[in-house]
Amino acid sequence: MKVLVTDPIAEAGIERIREQGHEIEKAYNLSQEELLDAVVDANALIVRSGTEVTREVLEAAEELVIVGRAGIGVDNIDIEAATDNGVIVANAPEGNVRAAAEHTVAMTFATARSIPQAHERLSDGEWAKGDFLGTEVNDKTLGIVGFGRVGQEVAKRLNNLGMELVVYDPYISEERAEQLGAELVNDLTECLRAADFVTIHTPLTDETENMIGAEELAQLEGGYVINCARGGIVDEEALAEAVDDGILSGAAVDVFANEPVERDNPLLWVEDIIVTPHLGASTEAAQENVATETAEQILAAFEEEPVMNALNAPSVDESSFPKIEPYIDLADTAGKIAVQLFDQRVEEVDVEYFGDIADEDVDLVTASALKGVFEPLEWQVNAVNAPRVAERRGIDVTESKSRQSEDFQSRVTVTVSNDEDSVSVCGTQFVGDDSRIIRIDGYRVDAIPHGHMLVARNEDAPGVIGFIGSVLGEADINIAGMFNGRETIGGEALSVYNLDDPVSEEVLEELNADDRVIDTKYISLNGR
Numbered sequence: 001m002k003v004l005v006t007d008p009i010a011e012a013g014i015e016r017i018r019e020q021g022h023e024i025e026k027a028y029n030l031s032q033e034e035l036l037d038a039v040v041d042a043n044a045l046i047v048r049s050g051t052e053v054t055r056e057v058l059e060a061a062e063e064l065v066i067v068g069r070a071g072i073g074v075d076n077i078d079i080e081a082a083t084d085n086g087v088i089v090a091n092a093p094e095g096n097v098r099a100a101a102e103h104t105v106a107m108t109f110a111t112a113r114s115i116p117q118a119h120e121r122l123s124d125g126e127w128a129k130g131d132f133l134g135t136e137v138n139d140k141t142l143g144i145v146g147f148g149r150v151g152q153e154v155a156k157r158l159n160n161l162g163m164e165l166v167v168y169d170p171y172i173s174e175e176r177a178e179q180l181g182a183e184l185v186n187d188l189t190e191c192l193r194a195a196d197f198v199t200i201h202t203p204l205t206d207e208t209e210n211m212i213g214a215e216e217l218a219q220l221e222g223g224y225v226i227n228c229a230r231g232g233i234v235d236e237e238a239l240a241e242a243v244d245d246g247i248l249s250g251a252a253v254d255v256f257a258n259e260p261v262e263r264d265n266p267l268l269w270v271e272d273i274i275v276t277p278h279l280g281a282s283t284e285a286a287q288e289n290v291a292t293e294t295a296e297q298i299l300a301a302f303e304e305e306p307v308m309n310a311l312n313a314p315s316v317d318e319s320s321f322p323k324i325e326p327y328i329d330l331a332d333t334a335g336k337i338a339v340q341l342f343d344q345r346v347e348e349v350d351v352e353y354f355g356d357i358a359d360e361d362v363d364l365v366t367a368s369a370l371k372g373v374f375e376p377l378e379w380q381v382n383a384v385n386a387p388r389v390a391e392r393r394g395i396d397v398t399e400s401k402s403r404q405s406e407d408f409q410s411r412v413t414v415t416v417s418n419d420e421d422s423v424s425v426c427g428t429q430f431v432g433d434d435s436r437i438i439r440i441d442g443y444r445v446d447a448i449p450h451g452h453m454l455v456a457r458n459e460d461a462p463g464v465i466g467f468i469g470s471v472l473g474e475a476d477i478n479i480a481g482m483f484n485g486r487e488t489i490g491g492e493a494l495s496v497y498n499l500d501d502p503v504s505e506e507v508l509e510e511l512n513a514d515d516r517v518i519d520t521k522y523i524s525l526n527g528r
């Protein structure tokens with residue numbers, strides 16, 4: 001597999017991928033055109049914040065399985081487009097949290113004590129001791145906007161340094177805030193009014209973009225703003241103006257709406273605003289952590305194992321995975337068989353779980369069943385985009401679970417239907433990776449789902465199976481295995497043949513022409 005790396009990551013991650021035999025191509029600072037060229041044959045793409053992964057890039061990347069973000073923020077990746085194209089997006093949400101929190105603390109002190117400004121004056125030979133009267137953080141109130149991983153780590157650190165904490169985050173519980181000694185408030189204005197320092201730790205989303213403008217900054221009168229989250233959350237012009245006009249005492253900014261930042265960015269030209277070039281995650285430990293975390297996601301995707309930090313694929317927790325793993329492929333196969341037997345317009349897909357598997361998190365299994373149903377119908381479907389393909393095709397998807405499972409420990413049934421008709425295929429897993437189809441509609445069967453199959457509905461009469469066997473034999477199609485199921489003696493029977501070769505239309509016609517044969521369907525499980 002080829003892994004394209006377009007922003008520098010730690011060698012530890014590169015090595016982890018290489019040692020599994022994959023090829024790494026490093027290509028930094030690419031123009032959009034160069035990136036479009038480079039991704040064409042990439043199976044994975046690793047980025048940090050420096051690469052814009054647009055819809056165009058994702059559409060050009062026909063072999064792409066996963067985009068790994070060696071860090072937290074994914075605002076530079078079009079996740080919608082990735083999902084549409086069946087590409088997993090995974091980040092590394094843990095590895096740089098402490099680095100980002102420490103940088104925030106450093107920036108808080110640096111702005112409160114004007115350290116960069118004092119350094120610059122002294123470097124110029126000026127002993128400007130009298131010009132810098134700083135602010136202590138002790139006994140001041142820190143307003144935290146966004147109380148996720150980084151926000152909470154900042155809270156712990158600055159609380160220990162004597163700050164009171166006020167938090168604004170509409171998506172966290174009061175208990176969580178209380179546990180960390182913070183007061184949760186209901187609106188941003190309340191947070192800004194209460195605070196002496198405000199630090200931002202939300203992602204950049206449609207909701208947070210320009211969330212803090214001139215009006216909001218005015219509520220913080222005399223205070224300081226620290227933004228180590230994302231440029232674009234705080235309006236840059238408004239912040240520069242508020243500090244320049246003395247409405248705020250200072251600001252510390254690590255992230256910018258456009259990076260690398262342009263020389264004319266107003267934040268660079270205000271004395272009391274200090275800036276760093278997006279250094280929050282830039283520590284040795286953090287870079288090693290996120291690079292290896294990302295490498296693990298890439299390798300899991302290549303192995304078709306669950307990608308634990310996937311942002312757009314059904315996730316599975318580590319403890320459930322061994323229990324559902326055999327059913328991922330089985331559901332896919334049952335879906336493929338069902339849709340090929342149905343051979344009509346599908347309006348509904350129902351996935352039912354019986355027995356022990358009903359206790360597990362089965363999102364990935366259901367997505368896999370959908371993949372199976374859609375694979376014979378369209379290109380480029382996988383567990384990432386299968387639910388979306390269903391939505392786009394207007395197909396209702398239902399999932400049901402029951403602890404009862406008759407004779408089997410677990411089984412999964414995939415039913416495809418429309419108003420008039422339906423086909424159900426049920427499978428189970430025996431010990432030792434041995435999957436079987438055990439029911440097709442009402443018929444009990446025992447078929448190994450593999451390669452080429454023929455499913456025939458016929459009269460339960462002497463000689464029919466012999467007839468089918470001889471037609472296949474004449475066409476030089478070898479029968480590897482066969483199972484016959486019937487409802488009542490002399491009624492209708494259903495036989496399933498495992499074949500070594502595909503079955504042509506002519507052979508099906510010859511079989512169907514016999515009065516005793518109700519219907520035959522050739523099923524290929526070899527993909528398109």
Ligand SMILES: NC(=O)C1=CN([C@@H]2O[C@H](COP(=O)(O)OP(=O)(O)OC[C@H]3O[C@@H](n4cnc5c(N)ncnc54)[C@H](O)[C@@H]3O)[C@@H](O)[C@H]2O)C=CC1
Nearest residue numbers: 073100146147148149150169171201202203228229280281
């Ligand atoms: N400067 C740097 O190098 C780094 C920057 N970051 C940035 O830090 C930010 C936070 O990262 P994490 O804490 O790991 O993310 P997280 O997902 O753990 O936390 C984000 C928090 O923001 C809250 N939130 C979302 N919308 C909100 C809104 N409208 N108002 C208030 N709160 C809102 C969420 O409920 C969540 O609690 C991200 O933007 C990330 O990209 C992260 C690492 C390094």
Ligand SMILES: O=C(O)C(=O)COP(=O)(O)O
Nearest residue numbers: 048049050071072073281
């Ligand atoms: O992890 C994040 O969200 C960061 O902002 C770090 O960005 P970077 O990997 O240094 O480009």
